[in-house]
Amino acid sequence: MTRPNNQTTVIVAHQFETLEQQFDADLLGMWLFLVTEALLFSGAFLALAVYYHQYYDTFSAAARELHWLLAGFNSVILLTSGLAVALAEQAADQHRRRLTLWWLSATIALGVAFLGLKGYEYYMEYRAGLVPFLDQPFAFSGPDPHNAMLFYNFYFAITGLHALHMIIGLMVLLVMLVLTYRWREGARVARQVRIAGLYWAFVDIVWVLVYCSLYLLGR
């Protein structure tokens, strides 16, 4: 079935009555997926909260060793990328191909910058001997290094899981960049960019919670 669009003919999948219905189903599917992702991260945050309660002093001392200002700057980068992807969605809605390409490229560049800075942060932690794996002696100088090691395990697991989601998000955005460049159906591109934007905004939300719980709560 085909439906007229203001610029091009849009193919609606056979199981849907209208393009709007298909779009609603796509959005609902993405939101349901994000709910499962939220539950995944919630499990990690719950475990962190329980151990924070148990070993508050040690976890706070361990958290103070993290580079909170650098991570704060990284938060600004990620929030800016969230704005960029929202503007890409708006540009795609308006069928403005070049502007969509520009904002998607800006989002990807900011995402790569975030991961680069995060990698540098990991490197500094490695140099400081705060990585509780990789067969490196754990060099935490504060009290109770055994439980401080537990904090760093949480830190690397949660930030690593977030970074993995960032990498997946960047790959999705790269695909969006190619689809936008080809621009076969304006309405379809707008829908796809909107759904990719939902994922990226979710990654933003997770980072806001990661930054607050790992870097700020112990300070």
Add this chain to the structure above:
Amino acid sequence: MTDDNETRVRHRFVGLYVLLLGLLGANMAGTLIDAGGLAIPIRLSVAAVMVVVIATSFMRLRQSSALVQVVAVMSLLWIMFLFVLTFADFLTR
């Protein structure tokens, strides 16, 4: 979408972005002040406001269908169950 409307939406996104930066800055600056026992609830509350702003505006939850809004609220409810029931057990042992 008219040009005026486009500009209005763009300005709204930028305004919310500035708000998010302000909240992030407030949370970071808050670490320099000794708020005692209130520090953790305040920092978590500021982060929660940031999450709400991103979810309702950048994820366009306010403009989404009722079904999507129900799914989002239900996810919050499940996460709340997870935390409340776990801590109800953990704190009363």
